[in-house]
Amino acid sequence: MTRLELRDVRKSFGALEVLADISLHVGEGEFVSILGPSGAGKSTLFQLLTGAVRGEGEMRFDGVPLDDHGSRFAFMPQRDALMPWRRVIDNAALGLEVQGMRRRAARERVAPLFAEFGLAGFERAWPAELSGGMRQRVALLRTVVQARDMLLLDEPFGALDALTRAAMQRWLEGMWRGHRWTALLITHDVREAVLLSDRIYVLSARPARVISEIPVPLPRPRTEGAALAREAAAIEAGILDTLLGATNSRPFDGEAK
Amino acid sequence: MSLPRSRQPRRLGTAFARTIPAVISLALLIAVWELYARFGGIAPTVLPAPSRVLQQAWENRAALAENTLPTIRATLAGFACSLVAAFVLSALVDFAPRLRRALFPILIASQTLPLVAIAPLVVLWFGFGLLPKILLVALVTFFPMMVALVEGYAATQKEIAEMLAAMGAGRWRIFRSARLPSALPYFFAGLRVSITYAVVGAIFAEYAGAAKGLGIYMLSAKNNFRPDLVLAAVTISSALTLMLFGLAVLIQHLAMPWERAGREDGQKSSTEGGR
Incomplete structure (x- = not known):
């Protein structure tokens, strides 16, 4: 059952086009990642969802337009934001x-x-x-x-050292197996996305559009077994090719605007 | 993780040990002064020895106490008004940034007024009662706290404010839960600065005209060629300021226990690393 659905979502800040045509959906109990290069506008997407900024296009939750912002999502920011x-x-x-x-x-x-x-x-x-x-x-x-109905995780482990981050990713995968939260994760860490997600949307550099939608049909838990690691590595390599290929063919022409 | 509660007494001990150099240098200064005043051939009506100041202070203790109380009253009343005004105005400015551009030039201009000139005028306008003293104390203490609070609000971590907004918090909630606590360290820095002006402000006001108070006491002692009594009153006013400063530090200590937690942790790791 689809819970969150975005269709043709766009956002510009003045002349700077940040999001160009984002369409995606997240189903009940599904863990979906949005993977993209730094500065691609991933966090802007979350700001649209939480109502911090307004954009164009269609955003629906359970078929209802997202006007009553904030109530659907629980948001975890990049840094821990503990008081x-x-x-x-x-x-x-x-x-x-x-x-x-x-x-x-x-x-x-x-x-x-x-x-x-x-x-x-x-x-x-x-x-x-x-x-x-x-x-x-x-x-x-x-x-x-x-x-809330859905978790929005904005690069939650980005500020941690590599070892702690790996431990936290494994821990989160375990927690998710127990709870099956409906979750949308923003990350630029390919391995993190593959380890945690059911599906991955790959975004281009700014202005961001969805360049690829990649299912991750690996069994869980994903931290065990060499065969699983090999399959995961293959998916990671594919994603990296998509990402680097896309950014290389359009080398930052979006930034110049 | 062990909570480092047991360290409290030792930290108090080190704080005590840290004051020893200051005590020694102060004692030296007083000793030199005493010797110079006694054996330098200087009249006590020009430079009285510290021992004479002390002795005369004791002899005139009733008059000194009688004049100290109004000064304390004016200082505390003025500072309380200043504190409330700083909180209210800083909050208003935080909610309406346009107000900031309207208010700040006036507030900055108010800090350029020479107190010597303005104090007699304020007394002229508002009489010899408590009001002109309150106003003058507020004038000299208000600005550091106001600026500290406004800057403190602005130092709120962006992620915290955004997260609160995403939780559905309104502006008032964000102010109360994030901006105000974020401003506390700044506020206490401003408080420590302005509390040292408070007593001086009250004395200036009394100097310009009052029935009772340390300021007017100093003035009449000077006019009677009694520098020993002037210095006695000065000593009292310094002691008052130091007490208020200590009180501010104590309140900060109690109001922000989390600061201590962070620092104690740091101290712990550094001392344990040293062993």
């Missing part, structure tokens, strides 16, 4: 408080989830006392606890 002045549990509960829940009730809602997110015992800690990976887990907890 240093809130304890970890209150950071996790922030979305519930914004929804109007009392702080105590919000805490009671998030507290049981700390163990599953590997954060047990850190409820009363300050964000400054956590490692980068833990901070990112708090950010994901803060996102999923909002119980």
Whole structure:
């Protein structure tokens, strides 16, 4: 069942055309990635979805136009965006408080989830006392606890070191298997996209358009077995060819405008 | 991870140890002053020795106390008004940036006024009561806090504001949950600066005209050729300022426990790395 559907979505900032004709869809319980070069306008797409900016084209959720912005999505930004002045549990509960829940009730809602997110015992800690990976887990907890229809993940592991990032990708894959969130991930990390996604949309450089839609029919969990790794590597190579081929044939002519 | 609670006493100890150089240099200064005043052949009506200042302060303690209280009252009342005004105006400016362009030139101009000239005028306009003192204290303390708050709001991490908006938070919610807490470190920096002006502002106002107060006390002591009593009043006003400054640091310490958490962590890793 299709939940999110975008058709011919475009966005320009003045004369700068950022998104040119984006069409995509995300089904119920599906993990979809948007993969593109840096500066391709991937984050602009999320801003359109959350209502931070307005564009042209059709955006529907469950067949209904996305006018009532924000209520459908829980958004996880690039950096963890934890508030240093809130304890970890209150950071996790922030979305519930914004929804109007009392702080105590919000805490009671998030507290049981700390163990599953590997954060047990850190409820009363300050964000400054956590490692980068833990901070990112708090950010994901803060996102999923909002119980929205769909998760928007904007390069959630982009700021982590390579080793922590690999660990977090595996961890997220495990979490997703348990929960089957409907999720849209923005990334420029090909391996991350292949590891996590059911389908991948590959975007061109700016102005961004969908140049390829790639299904990832690999069984889960995806972290086990050499055969699986070989298949994943083949898909990764294909995507890289598509991406590099596309950017090479049109070397940044979009930027000059 | 162990929460480094047990470090509190030792940190207090190191803070104490850190003040020792300051205490020594101050003691030296006073000693030199004492010796020079006693054996330099200078009349005590020109430069009294510290011991004389202390002794005269004790003898005149009733008058000094009687004049200190109004100064404290004016300082605190003026500073409270200034604090409220800084919060209200900075919030207004944050919500309506156009207001900022309208207000800031006036506020900056207000900081260029020479206090010596303006204090008698304010007394002339508003009388010898508490009001002109409140106004003058507010005038000298308001600006650093206002600027600090406005800059602090602007220092809010963009991702946090965007995330709150995506959660459905309105402007007021974003202000309360993100912009105001983000401004706290800036605010306390501004507070520490402006609190040191507060007592001086009150004394200036009293100097220009008052029934009671350290300012008017200093003036009449000077006119009576009593520099020892002037210096006694000066010592009291310095002590007041230092106490207010200490109070500001204490409040900052209590208001921002997360700052401590970050710093203690850093200290812990650096000391453990050193071993």
